[in-house]
Amino acid sequence: xxxxxxxxxxxxxxxxxxxxxxxxxxxxxxxxxxxxxxxxxxxxxxxxxxxxxxxxxxxxxxxxxxxxxxxxxxxxxxxxxxxxxxxxxxxxxxxxxxxxxxxxxxxxxxxxxxxxxxxxxxxxxxxxxxxxxxxxxxxxxxxxxxxxxxxxxxxxxxxxxxxxxxxxxxxxxxxxxxxxxxxxxxxxxxxxxxxxxxxxxxxxxxxxxxxxxxxxxxxxxxxxxxxxxxxxxxxxxxxxxxxxxxxxxxxxxxxxxxxxxxxxxxxxxxxxxxxxxxxxxxxxxxxxxxxxxxxxxxxxxxxxxxxxxxxxxxxxxxxxxxxxxxxxxxxxxxxxxxxxxxxxxxxxxxxxxxxxxxxxxxxxxxxxxxxxxxxxxxxxxxxxxxxxxxxxxxxxxxxxxxxxxxxxxxxxxxxxxxxxxxxxxxxxxxxxxxxxxxxxxxxxxxxxxxxxxxxxxxxxxxxxxxxxxxxxxxxxxxxxxxxxxxxxxxxxxxxxxxxxxxxxxxxxxxxxxxxxxxxxxxxxxxxxxxxxxxxxxxxxxxxxxxxxxxxxxxxxxxxxxxxxxxxxxxxxxxxxxxxxxxxxxxxxxxxxxxxxxxxxxxxxxxxxxxxxxxxxxxxxxxxxxxxxxxxxxxxxxxxxxxxxxxxxxxxxxxxxxxxxxxxxxxxxxxxxxxxx
Amino acid sequence: xxxxxxxxxxxxxxxxxxxxxxxxxxxxxxxxxxxxxxxxxxxxxxxxxxxxxxxxxxxxxxxxxxxxxxxxxxxxxxxxxxxxxxxxxxxxxxxxxxxxxxxxx
Numbered sequence: 001x002x003x004x005x006x007x008x009x010x011x012x013x014x015x016x017x018x019x020x021x022x023x024x025x026x027x028x029x030x031x032x033x034x035x036x037x038x039x040x041x042x043x044x045x046x047x048x049x050x051x052x053x054x055x056x057x058x059x060x061x062x063x064x065x066x067x068x069x070x071x072x073x074x075x076x077x078x079x080x081x082x083x084x085x086x087x088x089x090x091x092x093x094x095x096x097x098x099x100x101x102x103x104x105x106x107x108x109x110x111x112x113x114x115x116x117x118x119x120x121x122x123x124x125x126x127x128x129x130x131x132x133x134x135x136x137x138x139x140x141x142x143x144x145x146x147x148x149x150x151x152x153x154x155x156x157x158x159x160x161x162x163x164x165x166x167x168x169x170x171x172x173x174x175x176x177x178x179x180x181x182x183x184x185x186x187x188x189x190x191x192x193x194x195x196x197x198x199x200x201x202x203x204x205x206x207x208x209x210x211x212x213x214x215x216x217x218x219x220x221x222x223x224x225x226x227x228x229x230x231x232x233x234x235x236x237x238x239x240x241x242x243x244x245x246x247x248x249x250x251x252x253x254x255x256x257x258x259x260x261x262x263x264x265x266x267x268x269x270x271x272x273x274x275x276x277x278x279x280x281x282x283x284x285x286x287x288x289x290x291x292x293x294x295x296x297x298x299x300x301x302x303x304x305x306x307x308x309x310x311x312x313x314x315x316x317x318x319x320x321x322x323x324x325x326x327x328x329x330x331x332x333x334x335x336x337x338x339x340x341x342x343x344x345x346x347x348x349x350x351x352x353x354x355x356x357x358x359x360x361x362x363x364x365x366x367x368x369x370x371x372x373x374x375x376x377x378x379x380x381x382x383x384x385x386x387x388x389x390x391x392x393x394x395x396x397x398x399x400x401x402x403x404x405x406x407x408x409x410x411x412x413x414x415x416x417x418x419x420x421x422x423x424x425x426x427x428x429x430x431x432x433x434x435x436x437x438x439x440x441x442x443x444x445x446x447x448x449x450x451x452x453x454x455x456x457x458x459x460x461x462x463x464x465x466x467x468x469x470x471x472x473x474x475x476x477x478x479x480x481x482x483x484x485x486x487x488x489x490x491x492x493x494x495x496x497x498x499x500x501x502x503x504x505x506x507x508x509x510x511x512x513x514x515x516x517x518x519x520x521x522x523x524x525x526x527x528x529x530x531x532x533x534x535x536x537x538x539x540x541x542x543x544x545x546x547x548x549x550x551x552x553x554x555x556x557x558x559x560x561x562x563x564x565x566x567x568x569x570x571x572x573x574x575x576x577x578x579x580x581x582x583x584x585x586x587x588x589x590x591x592x593x594x595x596x597x598x599x600x601x602x603x604x605x606x607x608x609x610x611x612x613x614x615x616x617x618x619x620x621x622x623x624x625x626x627x628x629x630x631x632x633x634x635x636x637x638x639x640x641x642x643x644x645x646x647x648x649x650x651x652x653x654x655x656x657x658x659x660x661x662x663x664x665x666x667x668x669x670x671x672x673x674x675x676x
Numbered sequence: 677x678x679x680x681x682x683x684x685x686x687x688x689x690x691x692x693x694x695x696x697x698x699x700x701x702x703x704x705x706x707x708x709x710x711x712x713x714x715x716x717x718x719x720x721x722x723x724x725x726x727x728x729x730x731x732x733x734x735x736x737x738x739x740x741x742x743x744x745x746x747x748x749x750x751x752x753x754x755x756x757x758x759x760x761x762x763x764x765x766x767x768x769x770x771x772x773x774x775x776x777x778x779x780x781x
Binding site: 050053072086088089090098099100102103104106137208233266273274306307310315357358360361363365366370371596597599600601 | 701733734736746765766767768769773777778
């Protein structure tokens with residue numbers, strides 16, 4: 001129960017609704033059923049605790065509140081929000097936004113200026129651990145800001161919004177670049193709880209956190225002992241990263257995840273420094289953490305595209321040389337790295353996020369952006385809704401694979417993608433495995449709602465479509481077609497076996513690597529051929545049914561959809577695959593309403609920044625797997641069964657102990673996932 | 677070209693072995709040098725030049741990245757600023773303005 005004497009104070013810049021006393025834990029948590037089969041959230045975003053531009057509270061407010069922020073700027077009404085800030089350290093007090101965000105009354109404030117002061121109900125008396133900088137550069141280690149700043153702010157905000165707020169981390173990975181992690185064990189924003197496990201993970205395994213001390217007892221004894229503060233780069237770093245994955249699998253197999261993010265950005269893996277990921281590293285992660293390392297995350301930073309590239313914050317040195325339809329080459333390429341993993345039958349699913357930091361040339365309240373979108377503004381990660389939706393529901397949904405990732409609201413919260421065999425009564429959906437006989441006809445159905453509008457501040461016609469004679473306002477989503485991509489599953493490759501490690505390459509050379517040569521766009525369904533039903537709210541419900549014939553080899557089917565027709569100049573190739581997004585900037589934006597911030601070549605505005613992002617729109621859904629009857633179970637099935645088994649074991653153990661952190665569970669009931 | 681120049685002094689003195697090309701970990705000194713170089717380029721433009729404004733916003737983020745202790749993103753932002761200045765990709769026709777809300781608005 002949150003103490004009734006606790007007062008909640010907010011800085012003026014972050015207020016978007018009036019605050020009340022903190023709610024008691026007995027209030028229904030997520031009981032307000034939204035009715036949508038899927039709920040939207042964001043798993044990766046930043047604030048001034050590290051390199052973001054706004055305070056932690058402001059980032060939450062703009063992402064999950066409704067209407068307009070008190071100081072200006074739309075709020076984006078996400079259903080759930082995982083705060084996924086970098087590890088390491090930061091010298092700025094994240095109860096304040098940066099001056100550069102141009103938020104009234106909010107200026108850059110360092111920890112040195114606020115020690116000993118009570119702000120937002122939080123008092124920081126000292127910067128803990130190994131001293132890190134002096135004066136205004138004195139930095140707080142992230143384990144401390146996770147425990148003592150971000151989590152309390154989540155506790156403050158949770159009762160305001162009736163939304164699920166989670167403390168996570170963008171792990172700066174030893175031997176690699178970044179991975180998004182959440183450890184929800186202990187987190188209970190409406191009751192007794194803490195983010196100690198999340199903080200401990202950051203302390204132990206983040207290569208930018210070189211603190212040698214961590215939290216100490218009253219007698220000064222180190223609490224989190226045995227940290228490896230040496231092996232942070234290259235091959236040795238990768239081994240430390242695997243130790244971290246194993247730590248999650250051992251300690252929190254169902255209450256955590258670790259998903260490599262923008263995994264092409266830093267180029268191929270380096271055995272001596274910390275760069276990117278090759279396919280063998282994804283395999284290593286999934287092997288070490290079968291119920292925690294289950295995905296690949298697309299890049300955010302979607303509004304950074306310029307005439308020389310840069311969308312997704314990818315440079316020409318990234319694997320692939322940039323982004324493709326706002327995605328990295330690993331997931332955008334048919335037969336790419338993701339298909340290579342699916343071709344083993346692995347439970348590796350795609351997720352999208354904003355990677356929100358700042359709006360570039362704009363302030364936080366401006367409608368345009370030349371850098372990032374606020375969570376919910378452009379990207380939405382959809383996971384299944386539940387009657388008592390909570391943090392565990394997010395992780396369960398992601399792990400199951402029953403999720404899809406959407407840019408610019410091209411489809412809404414009620415996607416249907418399922419399949420069944422000729423003799424089946426029940427459908428299988430994303431992440432599940434359909435077992436059929438060779439030769440059996442498989443019926444596949446998709447239904448989706450194309451919303452009436454998105455969050456684009458621009459209503460002029462899409463310039464990428466205008467060049468081929470299509471007039472489509474940027475603020476009105478449209479779907480051109482769905483690709484049903486299919487590849488064969490040939491079995492798990494063992495570590496060290498031929499094909500387990502695949503040489504990688506930076507730049508466009510990396511885009512030529514084929515990891516699963518059996519993958520093709522098996523079917524391409526034009527929206528104009530789908531059943532279409534206009535809805536009263538102006539949206540359109542599209543649906544179609546198609547068939548596949550099962551062979552003797554397992555396979556998977558994964559859909560993606562786009563507003564871009566096949567062979568659109570500078571955007572898509574003759575098969576409909578996205579081209580390198582830097583090509584979009586070859587197209588001119590000639591409408592009189594084309595905004596002032598676009599880049600100009602020879603006096604002509606080009607399709608860059610947020611206009612590029614709203615013009616070139618895709619969504620990705622996770623696959624359905626298909627296996628012939630009588631053949632061995634796929635790894636995705638085995639790992640799902642492992643998760644199920646771990647859930648039963650944990651449930652059994654839980655009921656034999658009293659959990660002080662979850663007293664409200666016992667008092668008021670809850671499902672078996674409602675625990676630390 | 678500017679990007680290669682930016683990373684030239686990053687790679688000097690650093691080893692980067694193995695078959696895959698890689699970028700060695702830049703240091704705070706590398707970041708500070710790149711930011712200083714790009715800032716000098718930007719300062720050569722008139723104060724009201726739009727490309728200078730964009731470049732200085734990139735440099736602001738570069739220094740923020742440095743505060744996070746991850747200097748490769750600092751270098752990326754500094755390179756972005758330098759390209760902005762070199763290529764002057766922001767021009768506005770007479771009468772058009774870039775409207776950015778100020779803190780007192």
